[in-house]
Amino acid sequence: MTDLNKLYKQTILEHNRNPRNFGKPESWTHHAEGLNAICGDLVNVYLTIEEDVISSIAYDGESCAISMASASMMTEFIKNRTVKDALEKFELFCQLMAKGSDVKHIDDLAALNHLVTVKKFPSRIKSATLCWHAMAAAINGQATATTE
């Protein structure tokens, strides 16, 4: 199987078929919109933060399968973490996905490591990181985030 096939078959499509935490919730305390102007990708991230813990997290939007799967994986991974922990994981995820870096695996990121294959398609890295930028923006009280 090619890298591309592997990426889609093993990771992306599973989350596309069974997206976790998808849909706009009834209430939230923090929200930001992630916008990738060049691709037209759009992801909304909604957080409920109670006593510094992200007690719930959801997303919706309109974008490619990579971006939607990454958001699904992120919400699963981030839920019930402290804000500080979530922001640290955001930094780690950025390190994992940095264009041109040869980081192949970061233990703390667990299943998110599957997305490292996206690095082989550099034009798509921003699809995978968009939701993370939106989450960090929401925590920091910004309304919108971009990957630029």
Next chain:
Amino acid sequence: MLNNKNYRDQFPGLHQEVHGKPLVYLDNAATAQRPQVVIDAINDYYVNHNANIHRGVHSLSESATDLYENARKSLAKLLNAPSEKDLIFVRGCTEAVNLVAQTFVRSRVQKGDEILISHLEHHSNIVPWQLLCEQTGAVLKVIPMNDAGELCLEQLDDLLTDKTKFMSVVHVSNALGTINPVKEMVAKAHAKGVPVMLDGAQATPHLKVDVQDLDCDFYTVSGHKMYGPTGSGVLYGKAEHLEAMPPYHGGGEMISKVTFESTVYNAVPAKFEAGTPNIAGGIGLGAAAEFMMSIGLENIEQRDAELKSYAEQALLTVPGLRLVGNAKHKSPVFSFVIDGIHAHDIGTIIDHHGVAIRTGHHCTMPIFQYFGLAGSCRASFAFYNTEAEVDVLVGALKKAIAMFE
């Protein structure tokens, strides 16, 4: 008849592999590949004639100037302009629109006046007008389109009011391929005394363009879409307009006399060409124009028609594929969506089969807002593409669909 094989051989960029597969280049509407003669013309300037133009008495400067001015003549011939002096070298269509907006149109509009464009415009023929409207209080009006991606021309007469000061419309849509009946549109606008600019970015690579027959006031050409260099292009303008227009950029070359008190501008077209231009680009663009004329625009049009009908039929065999825009008059550009698969995923997957297409909104967001889509896949053909390449595209699309099953 056009011998496709021979012409393919003249485009070195077509003969390479992507992800181990032969390149199938179907992103010609974004930018075309360049023939060897264009690459050679650029190289020849830098190697044998490298000098600044219009300012040296030495031999190299003279030969460089000749090459540059001959390129202007080639473009005048391609467009059937009355004189090469009616052509201004620019960076591309984007600069041409901004130039006309900020010189010709800005000096004519006041608060409440109207500028008319169409729903099919590229962002480069929308945003410069919005800037002008902000500066002057003028109002932007839009000719609507229908589900086929054709303009609703029956509304044109009503949209041309006594407040309309300028109309700027695209000749051929880059997103949908629609060929607008621009000659008729120009006539309607002129009947109301409204000058017209046509965006020819996607027309010159495909159609025989005759600016005198169209009777347009301005016509824009993008070099890189018609097999010429990036950052090259020309703006055609009727001589009386170019004479009357104020300059765009100030600087060297566009003057004939400068003192600290005042400046006398140079004659047209130099008046609009401040600073050292893209000399190699202009020369390369001239070579591209000569190349197209040597093939014959009628041959290119015929080849386009063949490819268009073959590709349309082939694409419709792909399950779940829906074409966006099916204008009666269309160039070989196909925008499409596939049920349940986002355009970017398709783009990435078929790239792995060597197929280059564009995905997204193609700098025409209002078109996709009309269709309620975030974007599309776009396969855009040039005369050097083949039926076999259409088959590779269709095969790759079917494989992408299979992956999602």
